[in-house]
Amino acid sequence: MVEDEDNEWGQLNLTNWKGLSATDPIKSVEDKWLLLPAFLKVKGLVKQHIDSFNYFVDVDIKNIVKANNKVTSDVDPRFWLKYTDINVGFPDRNEESSVDKKVTPNECRLRDTTYSAPIIVTIQYTRGKNIVQRNVNIGRLPIMLRSCKCVLTGRSEEQLARMIECPLDPGGYFVVKGTEKVILVQEQLSKNRIIVETDSAKGVVQASCTSSTHGGLKSKTYVATKKGKIYLRHNSIHEDIPIVIALKALGIQSDKEILLLTAGNTDAYKTAFSANLEDAAKLGVFTRHQALEYIGSRVKVNRRVMGPRRPAWEEALEALATIVLAHVPVKGLDFRSKAIFVATMTRRVLMAIDDEHMVDDRDYVGNKRLELAGQLLALLFEDLFKTYNSNLKNAIDKVLKKPSRTSEFDAFNTMRMQGDHLTSGFVRAISTGNWSLKRFKMERAGVTHVLSRLSFISALGMMTRISSQFEKTRKVSGPRALQPSQWGVLCPSDTPEGEACGLVKNLALMTHITTDVEEEPIIRLAFMLGVEDISLTTGTEIYGPHTFVVNVNGTIIGLTRYPTRFVAQFRKLRRARRFSEFVSIYINHHHRAVHIASDGGRICRPAIIVENGRSRVTSEHIQQLKKGTMTFDDFLKKGLVEYLDVNEENDTYIALYENDIVLTTTHLEIEPFTLLGAVAGLIPYPHHNQSPRNTYQCAMGKQAIGAIAYNQLNRIDTLLYLSVYPQQPMVKTKTIELVGYDKLPAGQNATVAVMSYSGFDRLADAPLDENGQISKKYDIIQLDGLAGVGERVDPGDVYVNKQTPSNAADNTFTGQAASVPYKNTPLTYKSPVSGNIDKVMISDTENDQTIVKVLIRQTRRPELGDKFSSRHGQKGVCGLIVNQEDMPFNDQGINPGN
Amino acid sequence: MQTQEDLEPTVRIRELKKDRVNFVLGNVDLAFANSLRRVVMADIPTVAIDMVEIEVNTTVLPDEFIAHRLGMVPLNSSNCEEAIKYTRDCTCLAGCSYCSLMLVLNVACHDDNTMDVTSDHLDLVPFPTDPEQQNPEPGEELTQRGELFGQPVGKHEPGVPPVLICKIRKGQELKMKCTAKKGIAKEHAKWSPCSAVSFEYDPHNKLRHTTHWYEKSIKEEWPLSDNALEEEPPREDEAFDFNAKPNKFYFEVETDGSLDPQEVVMRAPVKQTAPAAPAATSGGVSIMGAASKTASKRPCEEAGSTSSDDSLAKRLEPALRRVK
Numbered sequence A: 001m002v003e004d005e006d007n008e009w010g011q012l013n014l015t016n017w018k019g020l021s022a023t024d025p026i027k028s029v030e031d032k033w034l035l036l037p038a039f040l041k042v043k044g045l046v047k048q049h050i051d052s053f054n055y056f057v058d059v060d061i062k063n064i065v066k067a068n069n070k071v072t073s074d075v076d077p078r079f080w081l082k083y084t085d086i087n088v089g090f091p092d093r094n095e096e097s098s099v100d101k102k103v104t105p106n107e108c109r110l111r112d113t114t115y116s117a118p119i120i121v122t123i124q125y126t127r128g129k130n131i132v133q134r135n136v137n138i139g140r141l142p143i144m145l146r147s148c149k150c151v152l153t154g155r156s157e158e159q160l161a162r163m164i165e166c167p168l169d170p171g172g173y174f175v176v177k178g179t180e181k182v183i184l185v186q187e188q189l190s191k192n193r194i195i196v197e198t199d200s201a202k203g204v205v206q207a208s209c210t211s212s213t214h215g216g217l218k219s220k221t222y223v224a225t226k227k228g229k230i231y232l233r234h235n236s237i238h239e240d241i242p243i244v245i246a247l248k249a250l251g252i253q254s255d256k257e258i259l260l261l262t263a264g265n266t267d268a269y270k271t272a273f274s275a276n277l278e279d280a281a282k283l284g285v286f287t288r289h290q291a292l293e294y295i296g297s298r299v300k301v302n303r304r305v306m307g308p309r310r311p312a313w314e315e316a317l318e319a320l321a322t323i324v325l326a327h328v329p330v331k332g333l334d335f336r337s338k339a340i341f342v343a344t345m346t347r348r349v350l351m352a353i354d355d356e357h358m359v360d361d362r363d364y365v366g367n368k369r370l371e372l373a374g375q376l377l378a379l380l381f382e383d384l385f386k387t388y389n390s391n392l393k394n395a396i397d398k399v400l401k402k403p404s405r406t407s408e409f410d411a412f413n414t415m416r417m418q419g420d421h422l423t424s425g426f427v428r429a430i431s432t433g434n435w436s437l438k439r440f441k442m443e444r445a446g447v448t449h450v451l452s453r454l455s456f457i458s459a460l461g462m463m464t465r466i467s468s469q470f471e472k473t474r475k476v477s478g479p480r481a482l483q484p485s486q487w488g489v490l491c492p493s494d495t496p497e498g499e500a501c502g503l504v505k506n507l508a509l510m511t512h513i514t515t516d517v518e519e520e521p522i523i524r525l526a527f528m529l530g531v532e533d534i535s536l537t538t539g540t541e542i543y544g545p546h547t548f549v550v551n552v553n554g555t556i557i558g559l560t561r562y563p564t565r566f567v568a569q570f571r572k573l574r575r576a577r578r579f580s581e582f583v584s585i586y587i588n589h590h591h592r593a594v595h596i597a598s599d600g601g602r603i604c605r606p607a608i609i610v611e612n613g614r615s616r617v618t619s620e621h622i623q624q625l626k627k628g629t630m631t632f633d634d635f636l637k638k639g640l641v642e643y644l645d646v647n648e649e650n651d652t653y654i655a656l657y658e659n660d661i662v663l664t665t666t667h668l669e670i671e672p673f674t675l676l677g678a679v680a681g682l683i684p685y686p687h688h689n690q691s692p693r694n695t696y697q698c699a700m701g702k703q704a705i706g707a708i709a710y711n712q713l714n715r716i717d718t719l720l721y722l723s724v725y726p727q728q729p730m731v732k733t734k735t736i737e738l739v740g741y742d743k744l745p746a747g748q749n750a751t752v753a754v755m756s757y758s759g760f761d762r763l764a765d766a767p768l769d770e771n772g773q774i775s776k777k778y779d780i781i782q783l784d785g786l787a788g789v790g791e792r793v794d795p796g797d798v799y800v801n802k803q804t805p806s807n808a809a810d811n812t813f814t815g816q817a818a819s820v821p822y823k824n825t826p827l828t829y830k831s832p833v834s835g836n837i838d839k840v841m842i843s844d845t846e847n848d849q850t851i852v853k854v855l856i857r858q859t860r861r862p863e864l865g866d867k868f869s870s871r872h873g874q875k876g877v878c879g880l881i882v883n884q885e886d887m888p889f890n891d892q893g894i895n896p897g898n
Numbered sequence B: 001m002q003t004q005e006d007l008e009p010t011v012r013i014r015e016l017k018k019d020r021v022n023f024v025l026g027n028v029d030l031a032f033a034n035s036l037r038r039v040v041m042a043d044i045p046t047v048a049i050d051m052v053e054i055e056v057n058t059t060v061l062p063d064e065f066i067a068h069r070l071g072m073v074p075l076n077s078s079n080c081e082e083a084i085k086y087t088r089d090c091t092c093l094a095g096c097s098y099c100s101l102m103l104v105l106n107v108a109c110h111d112d113n114t115m116d117v118t119s120d121h122l123d124l125v126p127f128p129t130d131p132e133q134q135n136p137e138p139g140e141e142l143t144q145r146g147e148l149f150g151q152p153v154g155k156h157e158p159g160v161p162p163v164l165i166c167k168i169r170k171g172q173e174l175k176m177k178c179t180a181k182k183g184i185a186k187e188h189a190k191w192s193p194c195s196a197v198s199f200e201y202d203p204h205n206k207l208r209h210t211t212h213w214y215e216k217s218i219k220e221e222w223p224l225s226d227n228a229l230e231e232e233p234p235r236e237d238e239a240f241d242f243n244a245k246p247n248k249f250y251f252e253v254e255t256d257g258s259l260d261p262q263e264v265v266m267r268a269p270v271k272q273t274a275p276a277a278p279a280a281t282s283g284g285v286s287i288m289g290a291a292s293k294t295a296s297k298r299p300c301e302e303a304g305s306t307s308s309d310d311s312l313a314k315r316l317e318p319a320l321r322r323v324k
């Protein structure tokens, strides 16, 4: 924790906060909502982006380098180069000549540069007969604002003001070539989990699983019915493989065991499955070898390396070990856990055949994962790093190939000659939004967006937005509908109207998105708590009565006979913070399974723990919170509050208010209004509105003109709006104060008089444009060729008198600079309304190109045809502007308007 | 029986303070009384800053913003009718001392504390005369001006807080020349001498010009105004007189200080009959040498001012003079 957080939260440490003194009498746990500001103090409004980026630069980038840490040479077998460490520095000015290397995001915005930090790797390599260790800069990584690598993090309001930065700006975006870019949160189906679906039209039941390993390889495996029989289907196999053959190939030879692992002791399942056993026998597959031969002849072989043709069974073995269900570990050709995984998929299909309700809902939020900036950057980095290494290897080979060299070969020099492959790769991807990573079969466009600075709220709303991978044209209502499981984690109101309705969502106020947590310690812990290893069990035990299967991140690790006790102990340890608070555990009684999840991208939220009908958080705790002697983290550590992901919520009984608590209650909501997002939270009394009004308001609140940031007058954006007299709303919500909307308001408190008037609803006609050529006028240009600050610009006025070489395409060198012909390319003012020059900026970009920015200001009054709205989705077009003497007045002579 | 027209209009002043007057107007018809209200608000000329030439503005506020705030500063406009000409009526080309006033604002902050720039910093200076330009017909205007004419209202007056224009910090400066002109509130509300004008008649609603919505009891839910004491409450069994007309009108005129309340009210009847000054569609302050607004002349469209009111106005004038 940083000492000087911004002042707003510093208020928490005062004795008097928002009119509430520490000595005020406390009725029950009345002010438990104060946990929300405490939560936001730790996490901020856009914690999901920042946490994800921090995880990437601190943890993930090191893992990627570890996995690709060696560069060798085909020419000289003695040569090797090893990456031992990688670190991302702090942003600096990437110019050789600069004295002051410190850089601020605002400088980058103004100078059209990229806010980025060097990536430094530590390498060990052979130089002659020695091994040398050095640090090398291999490129630059754009830095997310307010992340752990950003210069703004942990600064006080005054320090931020010196850096010309707004303390209310949430951060979480990048500044690339001067534009602010956001990587929107992407919604996806969860990886490495079994999803069972039915297609009633075709009568198909299928269980599918998208495997994703850290290498980034993704593939989907299906176990599906076809004409009453079950098959295994995978992209790398030409034909559907009868399930029994697949299981035999995975090492389960006996039909009895296959039956036990799939159908268990349930007669209905046995009947449904028996045909499959006959099928395999008919095809003459009885042994594992026969099964492997059967599959091997159907595997798509990737002939990359020239070599002897391998026998079919070997191809099959490799495909089954590495491509099919790649996420299930196969240690030393021990296929047991993979076989059980396939058997489980089969059993889920059998269950769905028997009972059509036993299917999964792919729209259920618990079956979703959110992909954030950190994950996307990690993929991009891995791709760029691999290319970098292969380029490096080629360059090294090239040098080593030369028979006689003048000096001893030093790979460090070759590395420095590698250019800016990584830097340009990052900048290109973020500024275009195209993530095309051939290596990972990824081809995505529109990943990044320009941060909307229409208003403070529009920028904030963009940071909480989630876009879906589903195509917009599909006319299915399922993914668009409001899911009950969205409660508390996704805003029910904030979604656009029209084609993206329900597909674009927004996070609720207290939502947290997890990052990856290492699963090995979790598995070890599960075994210590009495879970039996799965590889020691057979079908009889797995599906025996009272037995529950234990899964970690979708992979079966073992069995337990006492699921409730196991889960309770596991939770107890989590509440004691023996491992990450973001690891979730829950029991699925339908599948008789315990699921532990530690993967990233899960959506979770905090809730107060209730024990024996009493809230664990008491008034004393809240008092300590007000005094500042306790932080949100202390609440987690003491086991008063815990994070629940959407799946674990199913195991809980959450009371909305304290007086709703009964004996079976397990949790208490921190505050009901946190189920709304940051934008919907601005609506006063939303529960009195018709629900679509709240949705309309969420779309409209972002268009309100007000102040966009404290540094607004120091920004030169394409379009900037500023209201002359913005007012903070008289009717506030708690959310308004928490997001800082009262400090950067948009709109005014209006008097509304409702009366009939012979008014008319007509838009003003569009003003006619002047006809004919407007002659260029140069009278506001000063000696430097730029318009003077404060000068009025009329249509046709030249404000930058620029000249460009007329033969810019011609690169022949004439030797004489003076003889180069120039042509006039002045910038003329195009708007039909005159404006004034507000600011002129002269600077240069990273590659010493002179850059001139001219900010032109226009003053506008409300006029006929302008749109106005209340805060409840009630918009209207101004049809009449009335003189004061024509206005209604009250007994004191007061009109609307004064 | 005497009709309303036969009676002398009456004015009874109930309260007269520096910035407000409360009076009861009698024996006039509704249209006349309402037109008095409207004229008081929108047709009495005052002077206000209309053009600002900005030399230095290093404050946080943009030029237009400050110019707008300056326009809203009330300036002393006593005897505005005689003391200054409309620029459009003047023979000069670009403003002269007969039709314009010059105020300068020149403030810089050298202090570590935030400094308030207020209307007290506005200094009235003699209007610079262009020696080349001879005014062919010098008027009487200059002699008609009072000592404070054109000064910001309440400047250096104890107990009157000045109008805040802008806040500046160390190193910031504001330097500008402001030209004030005569105008009326129909063009822009900054020329209105009034801040609030209240107007009431028939406090008991005997005439049933309005319908009071109520839940249980009209009497409980619609409290009577103080003006109800002036009139006889209706008897329970009183029949509705559909021929009755309002006769007593209760006014309270509150000014912003640019004109005294009595001057505002006294000027009004004259204005009611005189052809109204032109109204323009847009107002505001023009800055940086922007051409002054050329307003199109159009005849008075004041509601309620019929020709018969001409005589009424003449009859009302002595009544007003008497009370002075």
Ligand SMILES: [Zn+2]
Residues within 6 Å of the ligand: B087, B090, B091, B092, B093, B095, B096, B097, B098, B099, B100
């Ligand atoms: Zn003149």
